[in-house]
Amino acid sequence: SHYKLTYFNLRGRGEIIRYLFAYSGIKYEDYRIEWADWSSIKPTIPFGKVPILEIDGVIIHQSLAIARYLAKENGVAGKTPLEQALVDAIVDTIDDFMSMLPWAEKDHDVKQRVFDDLLTNTAPGLLQDLEKFLGNKNWLVGESVTWADFYWDVCSTTLLSLKSDLEDSNPNIWVLKRRVQALPAIAAWIQQRPKTIL
Ligand SMILES: Nc1c(S(=O)(=O)O)cc(Nc2ccc(S(N)(=O)=O)cc2)c2c1C(=O)c1ccccc1C2=O
Numbered sequence: 001s002h003y004k005l006t007y008f009n010l011r012g013r014g015e016i017i018r019y020l021f022a023y024s025g026i027k028y029e030d031y032r033i034e035w036a037d038w039s040s041i042k043p044t045i046p047f048g049k050v051p052i053l054e055i056d057g058v059i060i061h062q063s064l065a066i067a068r069y070l071a072k073e074n075g076v077a078g079k080t081p082l083e084q085a086l087v088d089a090i091v092d093t094i095d096d097f098m099s100m101l102p103w104a105e106k107d108h109d110v111k112q113r114v115f116d117d118l119l120t121n122t123a124p125g126l127l128q129d130l131e132k133f134l135g136n137k138n139w140l141v142g143e144s145v146t147w148a149d150f151y152w153d154v155c156s157t158t159l160l161s162l163k164s165d166l167e168d169s170n171p172n173i174w175v176l177k178r179r180v181q182a183l184p185a186i187a188a189w190i191q192q193r194p195k196t197i198l
Contacts, residue, residue: 006041009196067147
């Protein structure tokens with residue numbers, strides 16, 4: 001099959017999909033839209049939002065739906081429907097927090113204040129809950145890596161870039177982060193990917 005990922009030159013909502021392609025070893029086109037081209041590309045996209053993944057001409061939108069599809073195709077979605085539900089619950093929990101951040105806020109003062117408030121007052125509770133859920137396991141769900149572990153690495157990279165001292169507590173979730181980054185295919189991708197702030 002021919003795969004084409006369309007997103008911006010950002011990790012953002014596209015990076016989980018790039019991790020799954022890296023892990024699966026499947027070749028794909030990593031098309032990064034120039035901001036200048038976005039207004040002409042946007043009307044051609046079914047729901048006007050990216051990322052989208054085109055698979056042999058079929059367009060899938062919504063980053064987590066795309067990621068879940070690739071995870072199922074590549075054996076990292078959870079081994080049973082029950083495990084898959086736990087994986088989805090963790091992904092949605094992490095995504096709920098990331099989506100609370102006012103990324104599109106135009107007023108920089110408001111944006112900075114709300115980011116700081118959420119990162120200072122809400123993020124610690126999320127991290128404590130993830131630490132408790134992980135316990136002394138190697139992976140968040142089941143006996144082997146799933147895309148919930150990938151999503152934790154993807155999102156925690158951005159969280160640390162926004163507030164580095166989040167790494168000062170809840171040790172095991174940071175051990176998990178390093179475990180994901182040590183997977184050869186993921187390590188290779190992180191080394192070779194375009195370096196962007198977000
Ligand atoms: N980096 C970003 C950026 S941006 O760089 O500031 O553009 C934006 C962003 N959302 C977003 C929100 C509203 C709009 S709209 N339709 O224009 O109003 C567009 C994008 C996210 C991220 C993430 O990194 C991210 C990571 C993980 C989960 C969700 C998001 C995430 O939602």
